Amino acid sequence: MLKTIKILRERVEDWNAYPFSVPAIQSLDELNLCSRVCLFAGENGTGKSTLLEAIGAHYGFGREGGNRNFRNDCTRSNHSIDALVRALRLSFDMRTGAGYFLRAESLFNTVSYMDSLDEEPAFAPPISAFYGGRSLHTRSHGETFLTLLDLKFRRNGLFLLDEPEAALSPQRQLSLLVLIHDVLQKYRNAQFIISTHSPIILGYPQAQLFSFDDESIHEIHYQETTSLQIVRQFVNDREKFLEELLTENLPLFDDQNE
Numbered sequence: 309m310l311k312t313i314k315i316l317r318e319r320v321e322d323w324n325a326y327p328f329s330v331p332a333i334q335s336l337d338e339l340n341l342c343s344r345v346c347l348f349a350g351e352n353g354t355g356k357s358t359l360l361e362a363i364g365a366h367y368g369f370g371r372e373g374g375n376r377n378f379r380n381d382c383t384r385s386n387h388s389i390d391a392l393v394r395a396l397r398l399s400f401d402m403r404t405g406a407g408y409f410l411r412a413e414s415l416f417n418t419v420s421y422m423d424s425l426d427e428e429p430a431f432a433p434p435i436s437a438f439y440g441g442r443s444l445h446t447r448s449h450g451e452t453f454l455t456l457l458d459l460k461f462r463r464n465g466l467f468l469l470d471e472p473e474a475a476l477s478p479q480r481q482l483s484l485l486v487l488i489h490d491v492l493q494k495y496r497n498a499q500f501i502i503s504t505h506s507p508i509i510l511g512y513p514q515a516q517l518f519s520f521d522d523e524s525i526h527e528i529h530y531q532e533t534t535s536l537q538i539v540r541q542f543v544n545d546r547e548k549f550l551e552e553l554l555t556e557n558l559p560l561f562d563d564q565n566e
């Protein structure tokens with residue numbers, strides 16, 4: 309299990325350049341993980357994926373996802389976190405190298421990469437044979453995601469998920485909670501670290517929640533998460549919520565986009 313995430317500050321070359329320029333990353337000294345389900349919450353752009361990707365790269369996963377045997381590193385930008393990977397110290401009570409990194413955002417690229425490998429002549433069985441027998445492109449986004457969860461997550465290891473809700477309906481997010489519960493019951497050395505905006509996923513019992521808001525990474529309680537508070541207000545009184553939102557013309561976008 310991953311116990312501590314630390315930035316060795318003496319290894320940081322440039323605090324003004326990405327990824328150290330991201331306030332939550334800049335203020336990170338040491339995070340102590342004490343649960344087998346750790347959830348990263350926080351507003352868009354606060355650094356959740358940056359840290360998750362760096363943890364994955366440090367552990368040996370591809371930047372776009374996969375595991376140590378199947379690494380997909382093909383985007384142009386993803387090497388910009390290398391400086392953070394070099395500055396990270398991850399402490400485990402047992403580091404096996406097993407696990408999987410699944411990003412809803414780059415799933416399409418990952419599946420295309422698998423298909424391209426299968427198109428090349430090889431003596432080994434096709435990759436698709438390990439993913440249900442056919443290209444994952446012939447499944448929907450959510451079906452692909454669930455197939456990978458089902459086939460790659462039922463074992464010991466470190467499992468990283470970046471915004472699984474981008475692929476999963478609310479009902480399937482509940483299926484994800486069931487899968488996590490099932491895996492944790494059966495495999496004592498399984499651990500999940502998940503970046504999410506979903507109030508459903510954030511509600512996993514006994515999870516350790518970290519907020520990346522307010523320019524620092526800090527522990528919070530479920531009830532304090534902005535995702536829950538906004539959805540709760542919306543559902544409890546949608547008419548009033550929308551009336552206030554739309555008549556008061558509250559700014560939804562930062563000035564930087566204007």
Ligand SMILES: Nc1ncnc2c1ncn2[C@@H]1O[C@H](COP(=O)(O)OP(=O)(O)OP(=O)(O)O)[C@@H](O)[C@H]1O
Nearest residue numbers: 326330350351352353354355356357358359385388
């Ligand atoms: N390759 C990059 N180069 C420079 N800045 C970047 C790069 N990737 C991300 N950023 C910036 O770093 C900040 C953190 O991005 P990150 O993707 O980690 O946010 P996030 O918390 O995962 O957001 P979201 O909830 O939208 O996924 C953002 O301001 C983003 O614009």
Ligand SMILES: [Mg+2]
Nearest residue numbers: 356357358503
């Ligand atoms: Mg993100």
